[in-house]
Amino acid sequence: MPFVAVEGIDGSGKSSLARGVAASLESSGHKVLLVREPGSTPLGEGVREILLSPTTGELHVWAEACLFVAARAELVRREIQPALAEGRWVITDRYFYSTLAYQGGGGGADIETLRRLNLEAVGGLVPDRVFLLDLPVEIAKERRQRPADRIEARGADYTSRVRRAFLAEAERDPARFLVLDARSTMEECERLARQDLLNRQG
Ligand code: TMP
Numbered sequence: 001m002p003f004v005a006v007e008g009i010d011g012s013g014k015s016s017l018a019r020g021v022a023a024s025l026e027s028s029g030h031k032v033l034l035v036r037e038p039g040s041t042p043l044g045e046g047v048r049e050i051l052l053s054p055t056t057g058e059l060h061v062w063a064e065a066c067l068f069v070a071a072r073a074e075l076v077r078r079e080i081q082p083a084l085a086e087g088r089w090v091i092t093d094r095y096f097y098s099t100l101a102y103q104g105g106g107g108g109a110d111i112e113t114l115r116r117l118n119l120e121a122v123g124g125l126v127p128d129r130v131f132l133l134d135l136p137v138e139i140a141k142e143r144r145q146r147p148a149d150r151i152e153a154r155g156a157d158y159t160s161r162v163r164r165a166f167l168a169e170a171e172r173d174p175a176r177f178l179v180l181d182a183r184s185t186m187e188e189c190e191r192l193a194r195q196d197l198l199n200r201q202g
Contacts, residue, residue, distance in 0.1 A: 002084055002087075002088070002089045002090060002128065003080070003084060003089075003090045003092075003125070003127045003128050003129075004021065004089070004090070004091050004092070004127055004128065004129045004130070004131065004197070005091075005092050005094070005095035005097065005127040005129075005130045005131070006018040006021070006091065006092070006093055006094070006130075006131045006133070007094060007095065007097045007098060007101075007130055007131070007132045007133070007166060008132055008133035008134065008135065008166065008182065009135065009137065009140050009159055009162055009163050009166070010140060010144060010148075010149075010151075010152045010159070011135070011139075011140030011141060011142075011143040011144040012133035012134070012135045012140055012143075012182045013133055013135075013143070013182050013186055013189065014093060014094070014131075014133050015036070015093050016186050017131060017133060017180075017186065017189055017190060017193060018034060018036075018091050018092070018093040019034065020186070020190040020193075021091055021131075021190065021193050021194065021197070022034040022089075022091045024190070024194050025089050025091075025197070030088075030089050031086070031087070031088040031089065032088060032089045032090075032091060033079065033080070033083040033088050033089070033090045033091070034090075034091045034092075034093070035075060035079055035080065035090065035091075035092050035093070036092070036093040036094065037068070037071065037072060037075065037092060037093065037094035037095060037098065038051060038067075038068055038071040038072075038094075039071070039075075040075055040079060041071070041074045041075050041078050041079060043070065043071055043074045044071040044072075044074060044075050047067050047068070047070065047071040048071070050067065051064065051067055051068065051150065051151070052149040052150050052151065053149075053150060054149070054150050054153065056150055061103050061107035061108060061109045062103075062109060064103055064107070065099055065103040065107075065109055065114060065117070066117075068098070068099050068103070069096075069099060069117055069118055069121045070121075072095070072096060072099075072118070072121060072122060073121040073122065076121075076122045076123065076125055077123075080092070080125065081123075081125065092127070095127060095130070096114075096115075096118035096119075096122065097130065097132075097166065097169050099114055099118060100114050100115060100118070100165060100169060101162045101163075101165035101166045101169065102151060102162050104165055105161045105162050105164060105165020105166070105168070106154065106158045106159070106161045106162040106165070107158075111165070126176070127176070128176075128200075129176065129178065129196070129197070129200065130170075130173075130176055130177045130178070131177075131178050131180055131193050131196075132166055132167075132169075132170050132177055132178070132179045132180065133180050133182040133189065134163070134166070134167065134179050134180065134181060134182055135163075135181075135182035135183060136183075137156050137159045137160050137163060138156070139183065140159070140182075141156070141159075167179070178192075178193070178196050180192055180193065
């Protein structure tokens, strides 16, 4: 069970959950690589800067999708696959479900085409487990602690479509996804995630 993705809309707490899960695995003696998307490679951090900066302005949805996918292809080959080959756990803060949900659900690009593109780009590497932090859009907006990035600034309708697309992915693949109610405390979400990983190892 070594490859875990944490997904959710902005403000759902997924970065905290990813850090919490990584820390708890480390404290029980596992070697862990924690990465974020886009990012965690020189290309990924560059793409992050372009894609999230409000000064970039609007991009065509396929331009946006291809940049996220390019960063992901690089991250998988450079960091994730080598870590898994060494027997480390990998926790990623977002994976290709984010492209399906944001550029597909939110932006209207065809989700099945995005899925094929992503699977090709990552060499078919699908996470063993996906924790989806689900939260109503209004609450997520209130919780956000920093100014909206270029994508978050698209507003509540866009984010509602993203949320629905994430939930549709969870319904499509219930054996891989665990949907966590992010209205509960982060401690509770972390506890459920830890318990889930323990059950699956056992
Ligand atoms: P973050 O704030 O969770 O680091 O995510 C960065 C932003 O990029 C967030 O608004 C979601 C967006 N995003 C996409 O639109 N598509 C993607 O494939 C990924 C990974 C992120």
